[in-house]
Amino acid sequence: MNRIHPKALYGSKWTKTHVEGKERHFMVIDVEFDENQKVTRCLIQAVINHRLFPIDWRELKNQENWIMGWK
Numbered sequence: 812m813n814r815i816h817p818k819a820l821y822g823s824k825w826t827k828t829h830v831e832g833k834e835r836h837f838m839v840i841d842v843e844f845d846e847n848q849k850v851t852r853c854l855i856q857a858v859i860n861h862r863l864f865p866i867d868w869r870e871l872k873n874q875e876n877w878i879m880g881w882k
Contacts, residue, residue, distance in 0.1 A: 813872045813879050817842070817850045820868055825855065826878040833859055836881045842868070 815823065820842045827835055834857040841854035853868040858881075871877045 813874055813877060815871060815879070817844070817868060820850070820853060823879070824881050825871060826880065826882045828876055828878060834862065835859070
């Protein structure tokens with residue numbers, strides 16, 4: 812399991828283990844929190860073509876799908 816704190820999400824870099832359409836490397840470009848400091852929205856961007864994807868930030872903890880950093 813990848814260990815990441817919600818406050819460290821913004822600007823973090825990720826590599827997807829199962830590549831779709833050459834979109835392998837991603838960067839978290841937006842994180843929104845509610846009044847209780849829980850993540851309400853997380854947005855990642857593909858580096859190759861700048862497409863945006865909303866994601867449940869907890870999915871990034873799954874090492875079968877995501878690797879921390881760009882590999």
